[in-house]
């Protein structure tokens with residue numbers, strides 16, 4: 118990364134420590150492309166350290182319920198912080214401050230108290246997401262909310278469109294000073310924890326988190342209408358429909374990825390509502406627990422907002438009748454004991470999608 122326009126010091130308010138907020142979702146190694154790469158954190162930490170700033174690195178990931186240090190070590194961010202002279206902070210123990218929000222779901226959120234004393238720089242990972250289609254800048258703001266309050270959001274707004282509305286409602290309260298998206302290597306398909314590693318070779322950065330997500334949506338080849346948070350951000354004028362993009366060392370063609378594999382849930386959004394209601398009942402993907410892989414750590418139970426995950430003896434089980442498919446357990450389980458089990462209709466769809474992908478690759482000769 119070269120010198121940013123106007124200099125790095127212009128990107129964040131002067132005199133404050135810089136709080137880097139990567140997506141550390143759960144204790145998974147960097148090569149899985151589920152979490153922001155530690156080198157990405159290290160490079161940005163070094164840049165501000167060289168300018169005399171104190172640099173903190175913190176996130177409140179779902180996997181924190183099983184020990185934050187384990188997440189820091191597995192994701193490589195502990196080593197990155199040591200190398201750059203940055204300080205790792207636990208957002209679970211730094212206190213919180215209330216911010217009012219205008220929303221039909223809640224009146225206020227509590228975010229880390231560091232938001233008042235440090236300049237937040239958000240470092241999301243570019244990934245597709247089964248629930249929100251894309252996880253980028255707006256969704257990464259959830260990492261500033263300590264503890265399990267974020268899981269509660271799924272209970273308040275279980276439908277994906279309602280959840281997206283809630284995310285857009287709280288976005289102004291979570292707006293970082295600047296966002297740098299780790300799109301060097303991202304994840305496509307059924308993210309945010311599964312899916313396939315996809316090299317994009319890009320860093321997407323901007324001061325307006327909603328505008329950054331619009332750009333990410335375009336470069337993945339998705340329509341704004343298909344990504345509910347982007348659709349709502351545009352409707353509320355949180356960002357211009359055509360954000361100005363300055364290319365540093367790139368050509369326009371470097372930004373075209375029209376073959377990014379969308380999550381399996383995307384096609385449902387193109388159906389008329391009555392058909393959607395019917396299809397929604399057939400096309401179900403539910404989390405389930407692989408008994409032999411479960412270590413009985415209880416992380417999924419503690420992260421479940423509706424009590425659908427519970428322990429039966431030493432192993433976790435999920436009650437499908439109670440489950441609202443928020444995927445918190447799936448994101449939390451670092452042992453990959455929680456997996457997504459598709460219904461028959463969903464398996465048929467995936468079979469068709471894999472066939473289409475093989476056919477496309479054959480035609481391209483790859």
Ligand code: SF4
Pocket residue numbers: 406410411412413414415416417418432433449450451452453454455
């Ligand atoms: S499924 Fe088992 S290993 Fe995974 S989070 Fe739940 S209790 Fe822990």
Ligand code: SF4
Pocket residue numbers: 404417420421422423424425426435436439440441442443444445446447
């Ligand atoms: S079982 Fe998992 S997916 Fe279902 S509601 Fe609980 S945390 Fe969400």
